[in-house]
Amino acid sequence: MTRAAATASPAERTLDQMDAMRRGFSLRRMRLWLFCALILAFYAVSWNLAGIDLSKLATGLPKLGRWIASAWPPDLTELPLFALRTAETVAMAALGTTFATLLAIPMAILASRNITPWPALYYPVRWFLNALRGIDSFVFALLFVAAVGLGPFAGVLGIALHTWGSMAKFFADHMENVHLGPFDAVRTTGAGRFTTIAYALVPDVLPVMLSTTLFWWEFNVRASTVLGVVGAGGIGQELKNSMDLLDFPRLFTIIAMILVVVMALDQLSGWLRKKLV
Incomplete structure (x- = not known):
């Protein structure tokens, strides 16, 4: 003072x-x-x-209302084709999510600061995962359509790569925050790092990993409905065809089928996640 x-x-x-x-x-x-x-x-x-431009919205809404009115009654003549395309969409999401999960587990171990066996790879792996997350599955599917041709296979690859980065980062963040008491206890017995991870860490994080996998499968079903726009198969291809032809009864049927499938999978995924908690 x-x-x-x-x-x-x-x-x-x-x-x-x-x-x-x-x-x-x-x-x-x-x-x-x-x-x-x-x-x-x-x-x-x-x-x-x-x-x-709110003036465009004001003039566009009446046009949209006329399109919706012209979509009734829905066109059910191609229902078997729509069911097949919807099954393709669900299969694309399931396979892409499964491949991403299998690839995400080892990458998550490398990207976890507290358990990675090679600390020098921590930041390169994190950067690689961020790159995968930064590119949407739609863009990946567009690239693979050019590489492997039209069809659901390009959609599977697009979903798998984007989901791989997102899921591995989530797994890694969870592993970094998990309690390592059992991990350290098993390590003191002389067990190797990978053996310790398999028996002391994986059982602890497995429910979260399974719940996350179910969430991403549900998300990818919704996301893959638009992959058909770039020729990656699924119900999105029929959706685009209907929109190009301004066939609104057919479009209404496709949208209704997508909503039913997504709601059913949402209920199934939610029920399975509750069983895992």
Whole structure:
């Protein structure tokens, strides 16, 4: 404390403290107003870049209403074809998710800081997984259509690669936060690292991994419905054909079938996840 402050009266010290509080409050208020201004500027620029035009929405909604009205009654003449394409979509999602899970487990071990056998690979593996996550399955499917041709196989590969990165990162984050008491106890017996992981760590994280796999399967069924737009097979291909031809009764039937399948899988996945908890 300075000599001037020590010799100041209590009233003067109180005034000095109040003045300091006002300055601090003013500074915080200025920061708040600056933050609000930046947020508003961000959304103003985003509104402009996104091309938001409410007048187009006002003129487009009546047109959409006429299309929906013309979609009734639905066209059921091609129901067996739609069922086959829907089965392709579910199969694409199931195989892609399964392949991603099998690839994600070893990558998650390498990407877990606390258990990786080769710490030097931690960041390269993390960067690789982030790259996979950063590219959507739609883009991967588009690339594989050019590589392996039209059909569901390209969709399976697209789903598998994107899901691989997302699932491995989730597994790795969970492994990094798991309690390592059993892991350390088994290590003290002289067991190898991979043996310890298999017997002390995997049983602990297995329910979460299975629940995550079910979630991603359910998610990929929904996501794979649009992969047909790029020629990757499934019900999305019929969806695109109907939209190109403006065949709305046929389009309504396809959308209704997608909704029924997605809702059924959602119920099944939710029931199975409850059994795993």
